[in-house]
Amino acid sequence: MHTGRLRSIGVGLALMALLAAAPAATAFAGLKAPLLTKSVTVMDFAFTPKSVTIARGSSIKWTNQGPSTHTTTSNSGLWDKTLPPGQSFTRRFTSVGRFPYHCSIHPFMKGVITVTSS
Numbered sequence: 001m002h003t004g005r006l007r008s009i010g011v012g013l014a015l016m017a018l019l020a021a022a023p024a025a026t027a028f029a030g031l032k033a034p035l036l037t038k039s040v041t042v043m044d045f046a047f048t049p050k051s052v053t054i055a056r057g058s059s060i061k062w063t064n065q066g067p068s069t070h071t072t073t074s075n076s077g078l079w080d081k082t083l084p085p086g087q088s089f090t091r092r093f094t095s096v097g098r099f100p101y102h103c104s105i106h107p108f109m110k111g112v113i114t115v116t117s118s
Contacts (some may be wrong), residue, residue: 037061037090040111042070042083042103047111056115059088068112070109075100 034056037059041048043066052060062072070091073080079098081089093099093115103109 015102016034035059039063040072041065042109045070045106045109047072047091047101047103047109050111051114052111053114053116056096056117057092057094058115059092060113061088063088069105070103071105072111073102075102080104 035057042064099113
């Protein structure tokens with residue numbers, strides 16, 4: 001009876017040792033930077049910040065904090081979202097590149113998202 005309990009404890013300890021020895025990054029192999037969401041504020045007829053750099057797989061969240069309706073519209077047609085006052089829109093970027101965008105209601109409002117591989 002004691003032998004079975006000791007064997008179970010030994011197996012448990014061995015498993016814990018294996019897990020502790022494995023690098024924490026193994027579960028995220030291939031990822032070089034943490035995935036996250038960065039914010040862009042839409043207010044006073046401007047995107048703030050105008051330029052944002054993120055790692056591939058991360059997201060941008062646009063939030064209209066002003067009194068006027070705006071859009072976040074990709075220059076290449078990848079997205080187009082109308083943002084009434086108080087509304088938000090989040091988009092995940094899975095491709096590396098430079099993604100200029102604008103407000104289709106106020107074309108002088110411009111921004112760019114740069115997505116890196118790391």
